[in-house]
Amino acid sequence: MTAYARFSLLFLSLFFTAPLFAEDMETASAETVISDIAEEKTLQDYLAELTEAGFREKEELVLKVVETDEPETLPVMQALLEGDLYYVKDGNTLVYKTSGDPVTVFGGETMTGLGSRDIKKISVNNSLRTLLRAQISRVELFSKNPQTRKTAAINLLKSADELDPALLDEALSQEADAGIKEILLLVEGIRQLESDDSAVRLEGITALTGSLYPEVRGALSNFANRAEADGNGKELAAAEAALSKINAMLRFNSIFENLYFGLALGAVLLLAAIGLAITFGVMGVINMAHGEMIMLGAYTTYVVQQLMPANPGASLIVSIPAAFLVAGLVGVAIERGIIRHLYGRPLETLLATFGLSLILQQAVRSIFGPLNRSVVTPEWMAGTFEVNPALALTYNRLYIIIFSLLVLAMLALVLKRTLFGLQMRAVTMNRPMASSMGIRTGWVDALTFGLGSGIAGIAGVALSQLTNVGPNMGQSYIIDSFMVVVFGGVGNLWGTLVGAMSLGVVNKILEPWAGAVVAKILVLVFIILFIQKRPRGLFALKGRSVDMG
């Protein structure tokens, strides 16, 4: 590609030097050039002529350009249409210029040091624009690349009325892809709305019913306005029926989208809260530094990515165990160093771990600086899944939902099926008994706390894919995580899942009509009121009162 580009540049510069000497050669000479060596001419040649040609010549040149079918053909024509195609007066190099420095058409190199007087726009008039538009559509509609064809078809929805009907018929007859054909039929439907024949117009409405493209909706509502103004009751009714069907589908869309966003938020809350469900729910330890465990996990992701910058995908996978270990080990250290001295004194534990959270935040700030760091999202996590024309879902959220459920399932497995899980449950249920059976309760405590912290670290890995990594990132999740655990019922993983998902969904469903902040406040108020009704949470185990006697 570079060799080719260099060659073209050289070629162009050589070519453009000649006409500079004769400013008054004008249109006639250009025409001669075309007819003379038409057989061997390339895209570059025609484009070079474009800088000199008058509007009429330009029209012919455009048609020639279309036939070259080079990779640059389409972009050049689009730039010409948009008025972004310039040439450098000195050397006649063709460039694109939007904002900033001009970029060469062939080779895509940025040219610096050029003033606005050094370049000249290749001007177009209205009839040329119409021609360009039609030709661009043609090139695109018959492109070999189905994606290009699809984009072209969607673009046609916007300018259906300007379209050459013959072109549309030709495209319809040649198109093999059913999806693209469907869009083309919509284009035809929009055109039919403009027909003089009422039967054709009604046919158009039928064709458009059920489509979710905003252009279709626009065309239909324009049509409905016209029909109302004309007093055309039958068509108005048909158009309104079609519109209300589309609106209903859009409403469903937006509900679905909010649900999806809500589930994704719920997944994040779930990841943040699972760890807490262990440390707070199972052990009864209130760890205010839990958010900082999430932060440590996110920073671990960042560091791992710095170590293997070439491969963001693999680094993300490596980050999961790494974050678990880092946060888990810090957790074990916290348990052994501080929390173990404070068992049975929850309020003191709260204060000590809060102090710890300040220390961890400041430590990270001292090491990595106060600014947010961003973690690169691997390609397979980027992108969207298009459900229908009006709804696209991002993959990263989907991955996080799946990931959070996997983590929950793994944890449930560890608790139910492993010896460690058994010992952990034994210690929380009856410490003296477990101890007398030979379980090293102190060791189990430390590991349990490490497990909860490690899972928070994993949550940090997931969060690094959604937000920036910063020293304060943990704080925003601590209150929410506690809410989830309290709402779901302490010591109950199932409750944590339901709690997280319902809080996530409620938050996102409230957001559109209440705004993000008010939605958050409403949820907080709701939980405060909820705790009034069910102080032990949604899935509280009803038990014999054991606090006295």
Next chain:
Amino acid sequence: MSIQAKHIEQPTVLYLNGVSVSFDGFKALNSLSLYIAPGEMRAIIGPNGAGKTTMMDVITGKTKPDEGTILFKDEIDLTKYDEAAVANLGVGRKFQKPSVIESLTVFENLEMSLKGGRSVWAALNHRLTAEKKAKIDEILTMIDMTGRAHDMAGSLSHGQKQWLEIGMLLGQEPQLLLIDEPAAGMTDEETMKTAELFKMLAKKHSLMVVEHDMDFIEALDCKVTVLCEGSVLAEGSLAAVKANQKVIETYLGR
């Protein structure tokens, strides 16, 4: 829960009829029926998990029963009230684990327990009158703690804490005292003294004593109810109960 009519004629201070409570399917109380006459002392025995503590919780308003009638002095439906209200109606409760206010002195503990002045305003404007002081001194004598009136309750021995708590119950002047394992952690001598104290109290109050210690029950010399799996297994004098075949099988015999 509506007030249900009593089905027995005699006056009672406490009337439990068909009371059931269940936690997660486990029936802590299973249609329990029990009647205590005014001025009666009743001992309750039963194996662990027989529902003794739950029964106390239900009477004192801590736990609401799923079904059944609980009447105090034949007419007050106790299921409608919470702990504080039940206490103010005249039902005192002593816990298994002695629970005195450890960072207050013995005197202050007793002063707090004295009947009346439960509202916030009354507490803020409380004055220690000579009458109240006399009452506290009387209780101090009764529980044999005059010399320790100004010691922190937290510094008392286990047995002394039990006595202080009993003293605090007396300060409340309840008509019915519910007492959970008073002899636990007491020396033999203290146990016998406690039994004597209870017998003396029984002249003015009704008492319900839950206890494991058979010697203590023997010393109380009163009617005994055996609870098992949330309902009454047997009732009668200690000797009669001890001879009961069902009781021997489920409790004493083991």
Next chain:
Amino acid sequence: MNDSFKGGPLTRLIMNDQAGRRLLGVLLAISILVPLSNLLMPEGSILHVSTFTMTLLGKYLCYALLAVAVDLIWGYCGILSLGHGAFFALGGYAMGMYLMRQIGDRGVYANPELPDFMVFLNWTELPWYWYGFDQFWFAMVMVLAAPGILAFVFGALAFRSRVTGVYLSIITQALTYALLLAFFRNDMGFGGNNGLTDFKDILGFDLQADTTRAALFFSSGLALMMGYLISRYIVTSKLGRVLVAIRDSESRARFMGYRVEHYKLFVFVVSAMLAGVAGALYVPQVGIINPGEFSPINSIEIIIWVAVGGRGTLFGAVIGAILVNYAKTYFTGAFAELWLFLLGGLFVLTTLYLPKGVVGLWAQIKGKMGGPGSGSGSEKAEGQA
């Protein structure tokens, strides 16, 4: 030790409280001497206290009152509120609203009725909840009522349904967090992000004048002394002993027939009002109130003042607030990086090694040296919450 039973309320308040007597003496001296030295001594004199220092000390006094308020509920009743900053901020906003109205047409937009930020938002009339704040007396009522009513509603809900311990702590934190979010919103009508600032004068006196500053300082000292005496009156009454009973054994208090929720509610509301007064005095001295005051970390810092000083001793709370804030001023100035390490370390160390704070440590040292009257110290209301 049962001296609290004898004598009238004054005896109970002053005569039986040696530490409190000393504290009040020192406070009274400071409240009078600092303004006098600021106003009367020539600048440059060794006896001159600069306006900057006086304002800083005034801030400490407000914080001390806030610490007393928190100690009243945490030290004596075991309610660990992680949201008391909210009551402080509400008091501050009530005062701020009065000061905003006092600006009148001297604002940038010279609107006699609307504060600048409302003009900026294209509002045409004053929201209803701003009515009355041009009257000083009304603002002062609101300084007490706004935190008081919030505390009453919140407390009534929370205490009735017996939310206790860490659950209560977390929902108090959620409360202040929710208010933080709410006050950040422009359409709440409290100046959004920027809060209320650019105050001109109070009761007609220029806020920048040394005399006004001195008066505010004196008022802060007076408020602290009053707050201390009110709290002292409460904790030495029988009500105080009920609070301690609730702290040590909530069920016992219930089974004795005390309505625990009423007691908690009473002391929670009193405490919120004291915090509101502290906020109201703080705002004119620092010249601004913004939603940052609602941030959970502010509330939790108050806890550490009380913990460092010694919870369950009102004068300990005062000492702790002043000590920690002095340290904060010093460290954020000299070693900004270190401050959070130090603050975090304070949390860990006091909970692990100094459960009774410096006051407890002092009593311990005195006890070791075997001095008379040592041991349990002058306060008996100690222990773990």
